[in-house]
Amino acid sequence: MKTKAFQDFYPDDLAHCYGCGKLNEHGHQLKTHWDGEESVSFFTPESYYTAVPGYVYGGLIASLIDCHSTGTAAAAKYREEGRDMNTFPAFRFLTASLTVNYLKPTLIDKEIEIRGNIKEIKGRKVIVSTRLIVNEEICAQGEVIAVQMPEGMELGKPK
Amino acid sequence: MKTKAFQDFYPDDLAHCYGCGKLNEHGHQLKTHWDGEESVSFFTPESYYTAVPGYVYGGLIASLIDCHSTGTAAAAKYREEGRDMNTFPAFRFLTASLTVNYLKPTLIDKEIEIRGNIKEIKGRKVIVSTRLIVNEEICAQGEVIAVQMPEGMELGKPK
Numbered sequence: 001m002k003t004k005a006f007q008d009f010y011p012d013d014l015a016h017c018y019g020c021g022k023l024n025e026h027g028h029q030l031k032t033h034w035d036g037e038e039s040v041s042f043f044t045p046e047s048y049y050t051a052v053p054g055y056v057y058g059g060l061i062a063s064l065i066d067c068h069s070t071g072t073a074a075a076a077k078y079r080e081e082g083r084d085m086n087t088f089p090a091f092r093f094l095t096a097s098l099t100v101n102y103l104k105p106t107l108i109d110k111e112i113e114i115r116g117n118i119k120e121i122k123g124r125k126v127i128v129s130t131r132l133i134v135n136e137e138i139c140a141q142g143e144v145i146a147v148q149m150p151e152g153m154e155l156g157k158p159k
Numbered sequence: 160m161k162t163k164a165f166q167d168f169y170p171d172d173l174a175h176c177y178g179c180g181k182l183n184e185h186g187h188q189l190k191t192h193w194d195g196e197e198s199v200s201f202f203t204p205e206s207y208y209t210a211v212p213g214y215v216y217g218g219l220i221a222s223l224i225d226c227h228s229t230g231t232a233a234a235a236k237y238r239e240e241g242r243d244m245n246t247f248p249a250f251r252f253l254t255a256s257l258t259v260n261y262l263k264p265t266l267i268d269k270e271i272e273i274r275g276n277i278k279e280i281k282g283r284k285v286i287v288s289t290r291l292i293v294n295e296e297i298c299a300q301g302e303v304i305a306v307q308m309p310e311g312m313e314l315g316k317p318k
Contacts (some may be wrong), residue, residue: 018208018216026207036190049177049184051253052308057177058254059222066217094210095217099258 005031006039006071009085014092014149018071019067030064032071034118039072039116039139045108061140064114065130066098069144073126077148080121093126093146106132106139124148138139164190165198165230168244173251173308178226179236189223191230191275198231198275198287204267219270220299223273224289225257228303231275232285236307252285252305265291265298283307 007020007030018027032041043064051057073093078085106112116130125147132140166179166189191200202223210216232252237244265271267311275289284306293300 008244014211016209016212019211019218022207024207024209026205046185048183050175050180050183052173053175056258057222058225059178059218062221062225062257062259063216063218066221094264095261097258097260098217098221099256100221100254104253106255118233155257 003033004085005033006075006085007031010074010092011090011092014090017067017124019063020071023082028063028067030067030071030114032068032075034075035115037117039068039075041068041071041114043112043114044110045112049110050108051105054105054108056108056112058082058100059104061102061106061132062098062100062142065100065111065132065142066095066144068114068116069128069130069142070095070120070146072128072130073144073146076126076128077122078120092149094149096125096145096147098142098144100140100142102140104137104139107134110134119143162192163244164192165234165244166190168182168249169233169251169304172260173249176226178222178231187226189225189230189273191224191234191273193234193252196228196276198234200227200230201316202271202272203269204230204271206267209267210264213264213267215267215271217259217261218254219258220258220261220291223271224259224291224299224301225254225303226274227273228257228287228289228301229254229305231277231287231289232305235277235280235285235287251275251308253308255284255306257301257303259299259301263296263298266293267289269293278302 119127179189278286
């Protein structure tokens with residue numbers, strides 16, 4: 001049986017993200033799982049997510065690293081507290097900062113593998129180091145500082 | 160008469176970027192102009208580019224900062240060399256690194272203003288500092304290290 005992805009545990013009112021929300025029919029619906037101590041996602045981009053023909057545009061790479069990392073941050077926080085991801089209150093993380101180093105052009109017609117490691121968990125903050133791999137080569141290396149979502153924001157009511 | 164945007168000068172074979180290519184019918188088609196020493200773009204996101212309901216997702220913010228900054232890098236390089244943007248060879252820049260600090264949630268139902276400043280031009284490298292503004296508040300602050308595209312890549316032939 002296929003295990004549920006981190007993002008499948010997001011409560012419905014937090015599941016609309018274009019990058020990773022299961023309820024966003026226009027979006028990427030990124031799915032992330034544990035693979036030992038690392039988190040892993042796979043994604044095959046549509047051909048129009050191009051930079052120059054043949055290569056993935058940088059914004060998609062940033063998005064994949066961002067959503068992979070915030071999902072990983074949530075899963076890591078559950079794990080740290082010894083809780084299952086289907087328990088409440090739900091952990092959901094926002095990006096405080098994102099850094100991406102583009103190491104080489106990313107071919108667009110291949111499956112992209114995204115792998116994350118937890119660098120630090122401290123209170124409401126989790127730092128995730130994430131790399132993006134195509135054909136076993138690292139094409140981009142990112143770091144996300146993720147912070148737990150403030151209470152109230154999850155109600156979807158902009159202040 | 161409305162002036163042409165930086166991106167309108169990209170040669171057709173370099174105009175397919177999802178973020179800023181005028182020939183990408185699926186993409187954002189970001190348009191950037193000079194406003195004195197600063198570059199400026201405006202963008203109103205579709206409602207599905209959401210993070211949690213009411214707010215723009217971080218990947219779009221990263222994309223806008225990225226494409227705004229690489230466009231600005233190209234325009235700055237033309238300006239430095241005293242050349243018009245319709246002259247050849249065309250300058251086109253790739254992102255070597257992107258950093259985004261998300262300062263506050265970005266409301267999704269507003270026009271986003273993106274403003275860039277040149278921090279450094281050195282040989283084939285341009286560093287652009289770019290901020291993203293909604294309702295006159297800075298919601299995100301980014302920095303892009305852009306490098307001139309290697310020859311051959313613009314032919315759209317992945318190696």
